Amino acid sequence: MDKVKEIVSEINSGRPKPIYFLMGEEPYYIDKISQYIAENVLSEEEKGFNQMVLYGKDTSVDEVVANAKRFPMMADYQVVIVKEAQHLSRTIESLVSYAENPQPTTILVICFKYKKLDKRKKLYKAVQKSGVLFESNKLYENQVSDWIRRAMAGKGYSISPKSCIMLVEFLGTDLSKINNELDKLTLVVSTETEITPELIEEHIGISKDFNNFELKKAIGERDVKKASRIIDYFAQNPKDNPFVVTVTLLSTFFAQLLQYHGLNDHSPGNVAKVLGVNPYFVKEFTVAAKNYPMKRVSGIISSLRELDLKGKGVGASNMEQSDLLKELLAEIV
Template identity: 70%
Template sequence: SRTIEQLSTYAENPQESTVLVICYKYKTIDKRKKLYKTLMKHNGLIFQSKKLYENQVSEWIRLTLKSKGYSISHKASVLLVEYLGTDLGKISKELEKLEFILPKDTQITPDHIEEHIGISKDYNNFELKKAIGEKDVLKATRIIKYFAENPKDNPFVVTLALLQNFFSQLLQYHGLADHTPKNVASNLRINPYFVSEFQVAARNYPMKSVSSIISTLREMDLKGKGVGAGNMSQADLLKELLVKII
């Protein structure tokens, strides 16, 4: 990146028979400097591919599948994002797997995700977050029991990170003056599909309670790393986490 500006010499007198493509990763070309200005002068094109926010990835999945002749239910796309994050490379590989197995014109459902990718449609962090937001103790207990029995597929650190993000966003929700779905989705950078979850959770967890839970989650993070918790099992950590939140 420190020598990228040296290309301005070539950009001043490019080979007309050559199409030169430069992949400049992790940074953005400085528009104030000579290279950018020279490229623009000689009909160069700058394409900036920004990393998608999490709330944009579900739509990317839908459009990608649509271009291949498939559709996907919203819950199925949410499961993929919750499990794979925003790494489009990982997601593309899993989509290719589904495209190889399933015929065109198929609507991909949570059942397909569970069968062919291995993500449980009922026992996952997405469903746990929803159950906790609704204060559905029975459902949340069933999910953490499943997590405790399958610790490798459901690491405590991932569950904790998702809940920390959820309650941080819920605190932000409480601070909004305008709780219309459009404004909430925009400010929290979430898919409008999830706004109703925050509306329900906000009724169950007032601002003071949310602040206390965030503090508790920090303590649980330390315990998960073995600080002041001895050798607590994942099952015990999950049980304590649920009790302290709900």
């Protein structure tokens, strides 16, 4: 993200702002920025007297301000980091007076996870004027694969599109969780080696053959034998393969397939752009469109909605996951 690079550049050039208010739904960048400030503003000798970490659950805005107003000892700056500051959300507006006139030798870092300041209120405007307001937004699922690719490129690695999809499917959109698994891979894989599905399976434990990605592909190709094997595997390992995830992914796939049918321009670039998918996966829609005409796709989407409700206990209480999966496959192919 450009804003992250800008913050890092300011710090590296010795021009830090007095306040960094880090907020938003995605905690990954909030943690990374606060960690960078903690590790790079002060020397190890200076940190003992001039770096303090407070926690929102155990402090108050008044305490934060009192610490921020202190002067550094034998250093140019002191750093005050407030973690889990969202627990101060009820009183956070009382930080206004400090934000309007911050201590120039203090770098105050507020980690306000999963919440945002009200743009209409004084604190937002005061921080915007005197410091840095950083909003960390949650990435959409179709953006996470590209994030993984860029993150790995930054570490000196390449990663296949299928490997990215496997990680997103298994770990969701939590960037911190994904980054932890990527870090594990970098410990055992050299930079000359592409991260493949085989390496993902070996070192992270995600099956390269029995996952929702392969199920979706098999269904798109109307490969009933392969789809049945995957369904059987899911039925035997329900905790690792929850039905709600499977039905949601397939619902998204068929909704995109319906969009595909409605396009006049089926060129790979246009399909990827309109459907919001990696160009690598456009061929799947081309194949599936031949196997499932538009009218059939509409019927499948309706069936998947009913199965989603059954999976949540609506109209079919205590229905076994194995039975739901078999019905799902029967409804589609």
